[in-house]
Amino acid sequence: MNRILAKQQLSEHVFRIRVEAPLIAEEREPGQFVIIQLDSNFGERIPLTIADADQAEGSVTLIFQAVGRTTRRLAELREGDEIANLLGPLGRPTEIRRFGRVVAVGGGIGVAPLFPILQALKEAGNHVTAIIGARTRELVILEDEVRAVADELIVCTDDGSYGRKALVTKPLEEVCSAEPAPDLAVAIGPPVMMKFCVETVRPYDIPVMVSLNTIMVDGTGMCGGCRVTVGGETKFVCIDGPEFDGREVEFDNMLKRLDAYREQEQQALENCKIEEMHR
Amino acid sequence: MSTKTSEQLEAEAQHLLASFEGKELTRKERLAIPQQEMPAQDPNERRFTMSEVTYGYSEAQARVEAARCLQCKNAPCIEGCPVRINIPAFIQAIEDREYNQSISIIRETNILPAICGRVCPQENQCQEACTVGKVFKDPMQSVSIGRLERFVADRARASAGQDAPAVKPETGKRVAVIGTGPASITVAADLRREGHAVTMLEAFHRPGGVMVYGIPEFRLPKAIVDEEIETLKHMGVEIRTNFLVGRTRKLKDLIAKDGFDAIFIGSGAGLPKFLGIEGENLVGVFSANEYLTRSNMMKAYDRERADTPIFQPRKVAVFGGGNVAMDAARTAVRLGAEEVNVIYRRTRTEMPARVEEVDHAEEEGVRFHFLRSPKRILGDERGRVVGIECLSYELGEPDDSGRRRPVVIPDSESVIEVDTALVSIGNDSHPLITQTTPELETNKWGNIITDDTGRTSMERVYAGGDIVLGAATVILAMGEGRKAADSIHRELSGT
Ligand SMILES: Cc1cc2nc3c(=O)[nH]c(=O)nc-3n(C[C@H](O)[C@H](O)[C@H](O)COP(=O)(O)OP(=O)(O)OC[C@H]3O[C@@H](n4cnc5c(N)ncnc54)[C@H](O)[C@@H]3O)c2cc1C
Ligand SMILES: Cc1cc2nc3c(=O)[nH]c(=O)nc-3n(C[C@H](O)[C@H](O)[C@H](O)COP(=O)(O)OP(=O)(O)OC[C@H]3O[C@@H](n4cnc5c(N)ncnc54)[C@H](O)[C@@H]3O)c2cc1C
Ligand code: SF4
Ligand code: SF4
Ligand code: FES
Numbered sequence: 001m002n003r004i005l006a007k008q009q010l011s012e013h014v015f016r017i018r019v020e021a022p023l024i025a026e027e028r029e030p031g032q033f034v035i036i037q038l039d040s041n042f043g044e045r046i047p048l049t050i051a052d053a054d055q056a057e058g059s060v061t062l063i064f065q066a067v068g069r070t071t072r073r074l075a076e077l078r079e080g081d082e083i084a085n086l087l088g089p090l091g092r093p094t095e096i097r098r099f100g101r102v103v104a105v106g107g108g109i110g111v112a113p114l115f116p117i118l119q120a121l122k123e124a125g126n127h128v129t130a131i132i133g134a135r136t137r138e139l140v141i142l143e144d145e146v147r148a149v150a151d152e153l154i155v156c157t158d159d160g161s162y163g164r165k166a167l168v169t170k171p172l173e174e175v176c177s178a179e180p181a182p183d184l185a186v187a188i189g190p191p192v193m194m195k196f197c198v199e200t201v202r203p204y205d206i207p208v209m210v211s212l213n214t215i216m217v218d219g220t221g222m223c224g225g226c227r228v229t230v231g232g233e234t235k236f237v238c239i240d241g242p243e244f245d246g247r248e249v250e251f252d253n254m255l256k257r258l259d260a261y262r263e264q265e266q267q268a269l270e271n272c273k274i275e276e277m278h279r
Numbered sequence: 280m281s282t283k284t285s286e287q288l289e290a291e292a293q294h295l296l297a298s299f300e301g302k303e304l305t306r307k308e309r310l311a312i313p314q315q316e317m318p319a320q321d322p323n324e325r326r327f328t329m330s331e332v333t334y335g336y337s338e339a340q341a342r343v344e345a346a347r348c349l350q351c352k353n354a355p356c357i358e359g360c361p362v363r364i365n366i367p368a369f370i371q372a373i374e375d376r377e378y379n380q381s382i383s384i385i386r387e388t389n390i391l392p393a394i395c396g397r398v399c400p401q402e403n404q405c406q407e408a409c410t411v412g413k414v415f416k417d418p419m420q421s422v423s424i425g426r427l428e429r430f431v432a433d434r435a436r437a438s439a440g441q442d443a444p445a446v447k448p449e450t451g452k453r454v455a456v457i458g459t460g461p462a463s464i465t466v467a468a469d470l471r472r473e474g475h476a477v478t479m480l481e482a483f484h485r486p487g488g489v490m491v492y493g494i495p496e497f498r499l500p501k502a503i504v505d506e507e508i509e510t511l512k513h514m515g516v517e518i519r520t521n522f523l524v525g526r527t528r529k530l531k532d533l534i535a536k537d538g539f540d541a542i543f544i545g546s547g548a549g550l551p552k553f554l555g556i557e558g559e560n561l562v563g564v565f566s567a568n569e570y571l572t573r574s575n576m577m578k579a580y581d582r583e584r585a586d587t588p589i590f591q592p593r594k595v596a597v598f599g600g601g602n603v604a605m606d607a608a609r610t611a612v613r614l615g616a617e618e619v620n621v622i623y624r625r626t627r628t629e630m631p632a633r634v635e636e637v638d639h640a641e642e643e644g645v646r647f648h649f650l651r652s653p654k655r656i657l658g659d660e661r662g663r664v665v666g667i668e669c670l671s672y673e674l675g676e677p678d679d680s681g682r683r684r685p686v687v688i689p690d691s692e693s694v695i696e697v698d699t700a701l702v703s704i705g706n707d708s709h710p711l712i713t714q715t716t717p718e719l720e721t722n723k724w725g726n727i728i729t730d731d732t733g734r735t736s737m738e739r740v741y742a743g744g745d746i747v748l749g750a751a752t753v754i755l756a757m758g759e760g761r762k763a764a765d766s767i768h769r770e771l772s773g774t
Contacts, residue, residue: 023527032526040484042578044586069586085484087521217577217587220482220523221711222492222549223569229560234553239711253560256662260562264588 002083005059010141013066015075022058024088030116031094031243035219037085044070047216049113063112069268090219091242096120100183103175105131105168105197107189111142113211114188118149127151129175133168137161169200176204191255198246210246212237228254285318285334292339306349315344317426322642326612329496329580332639341430345373348422351410359408361758362388366424373427382435390468393503396429399754400633443513447474452771455480455539457524460488461753462744463545465760471514473768480522488547492576495606525715541739541767548745549709553702558656563664567607567703574610592616592699596667598653599703600630607701608645619645620695624652624685650685656700666696706750733763741767
């Protein structure tokens, strides 16, 4: 169960794995995610988006950035190793239909969850302009894959080491203000990036879909740990989301909630680095 | 409240036992026997450990307590037990030291006695009706039926281990049981015994339902739940974890694609309610479900080994007065909180929690604030909880149910300084299955509607436990499971 069939390193901290999961591969739709746990007794449950699936092989593709204890351990697993627990597909699928013109922004690792959505939007007959951004050249992922799907692609880096030297909000602003104007914007990436993308798009009166990456425990609607305020109401990202119209999301509260365990996570990360050094 | 050590209690029981051993006791003599106290860990020590608070009766204590039973002809206690255990018979067997017989009597109707003996709200069920309690005009003075049930169940566990019930020849019929809580465990066991193939589907990585993710180790050791799950496996029940019905598979597809002949839904009441007050999404506010799941299922209390973090509490407010609130409060104590405050809108007598849990919480230093309710949660500039503002209430006129309603006292706001708030005001039914299965009829609270045989509005689909009753109890969930299993068996066997 849940054997890792293939593993590839995309950049210094970003990895792509293909994992055996026939049922999930069969049922999943774009926008959905899984929860993994590496050890049934003491492991943490963490959510990762399903970046792709292969029904014939019975596998799903996950792309993740090694940022903390669990993702670093996941990065150490090899082909043939097993992931103890894999639950999914979770969350509501993306609403896919023919909107017309779509501008889609993926920041850093956010390009991974964005990719299956782009694919589906394109298949549904939309004109898609993709913007992908990263801090620096090494962190740009899935460029070729996105290029193959999108009608237009703009790549930018914060330091100008590749593509345009700009934050993603700059080209986003340009696309929104040009004619014909987009009918839908999508922004997936670090919460701060999503927040600024929403502010960039807001004056143009276009819906802007974001995919929220809150802290989760069960992913089934049982704990409320993933809750965010959307349109003045409390929503659970794992069952009501993960996608919402960003114009209604209270990002400031969400950002603070993401920091709830900062000190403990830092400590875990330190311990993890020490362990790695000793190996 | 117990102030005596296990050794003292044992010596007293031995002494009493010697005084009446071999004698035929009169009713009056039986009524004169003092109720046996439950030996428990010292409150000051147990504040620092997750291990079980109560130790259980010794054999001598159990025999003394059994002697308090009057063996009433009409046995009102049986009526009080939702699964109708033959209570006088199993107690008589204890008096006769026929422990194997005693456990067999209990198992006829209750497959989880070690669990029910620990967590049943006995004072509202079997012990409420007990004649001895009536004589003393106090159900807390009744024969300690639950403790005796636990005694025989634990003894059977320790001696023989668990022998799996016999399974009839395969019928070729396949049943999917959703969830692994007490309702589902009962259905799985009953149907497997009849020879049907049973597959349990559980969303979590670990089976057991609320008994593993909600009720803490210090009240219900997880090893006991694991044993019950092992028994099911020995009987040939297949358990698939990490399977979320509605997402991993739609309910309808379990029949259409996977060919199950019947389905039982025991998905529980897992949706935490919030108060809808200002500040509820601040950092430091958790549903009791989240807090307890992090601690119990994810073992976050074991900071050395667990990867899952848990908020380090200093001063805590717990909203609510049920078992869930007590569990959250006592977990916070064990996680090192300096001060834990339970805020409850009514008074102690109305608290829905088991009396024993309230007593234990108090012994462990939990503070109770009755007739108070939170108005808003206060935060600092980092979005972290710094306090709660409460309103005070007084008891007004009785309402239709005869209970005196709390009425808010104007301008009674006061602030309690806390850094953590645990919301435990109840759970609604788990919405995922009903959301993804429009054919299933539900009531306005989202509970699945069934007839009195557990049948839902969908053909071949049955439901029971908290998903039907709303948040209830382990024993009621089991009762529902038994009923549904019975009608599923009848449908499958065409009788
Ligand atoms: C629906 C959903 C889909 C996701 N999809 C992906 C994905 O496809 N690929 C991927 O790499 N990540 C994804 N994430 C984020 C991923 O779950 C976190 O990176 C992971 O939980 C970190 O776990 P850890 O133990 O390695 O690090 P931790 O020790 O938990 O955290 C390390 C650092 O990461 C930050 N962090 C923790 N959790 C999150 C989070 N949820 N979002 C942003 N930062 C966080 C912490 O503040 C901390 O600084 C997704 C999250 C959600 C909710
Ligand atoms: C903290 C707490 C303390 C309690 N204390 C007591 C007590 O002292 N005494 C007492 O009698 N009762 C107590 N209760 C109540 C009691 O635990 C419940 O009434 C009982 O467990 C309900 O059983 P159930 O079988 O209906 O479901 P649950 O035990 O709720 O189990 C439901 C299971 O279904 C799974 N599930 C849900 N949806 C899906 C899905 N779509 N697909 C697959 N699986 C799914 C869940 O993960 C869960 O494992 C307490 C409850 C809580 C939360
Ligand atoms: S199952 Fe519960 S109600 Fe029934 S006798 Fe045992 S403790 Fe009492
Ligand atoms: S009512 Fe009480 S005293 Fe009478 S049989 Fe039941 S347990 Fe014994
Ligand atoms: S992760 Fe627990 S409710 Fe969403």
